[in-house]
Amino acid sequence: xxxEASQFAAGFIVxxxxxxxxxxxxxxxxxxxxxxxxxxxxxxxxxxxxxxxIPIISLIVLGLHLVLQNPFIVLFFGxxxxxxxxxxxxxxxxxxxxxxxNPNSLHI
Numbered sequence: 001x002x003x004e005a006s007q008f009a010a011g012f013i014v015x016x017x018x019x020x021x022x023x024x025x026x027x028x029x030x031x032x033x034x035x036x037x038x039x040x041x042x043x044x045x046x047x048x049x050x051x052x053x054i055p056i057i058s059l060i061v062l063g064l065h066l067v068l069q070n071p072f073i074v075l076f077f078g079x080x081x082x083x084x085x086x087x088x089x090x091x092x093x094x095x096x097x098x099x100x101x102n103p104n105s106l107h108i
Contacts, residue, residue: 004061011060015053 033041060068067073 008057008061011057012053015057016050 029042029045033039037044
C-alpha cells in the first residue's frame, strides 16, 4: 500500500508541475485573465487540471495499467490521438488561412 501511495504522490506532483511550469496555457491565462475574473482565472485553470489528473492517476494506480498493457488498446489510443492531432492541425491551418484573409476574424 505504501508503494501505491508513493506512486500516487509522485504522479500528483508531476501533474501539478504541469500546471505550475510556464507554458502556452499560462500565456493564454495571462491574456484572458483581465477580461474574466482576474486572479481566479489562473486558480480555476490549476484546479481544473488537478481535478482531471486525480481520477486518471487513481485509475492507473488501481489497475488501469494492466489494461493499458494490451497492444490493441495501445494501438487504439495511439490512432485516436493521431487522428485528433491531425484534426487540430488542419483546424489550425484553416484558422491561419482565415486570419491571413481577414485579420479581425481570429478570436482566441
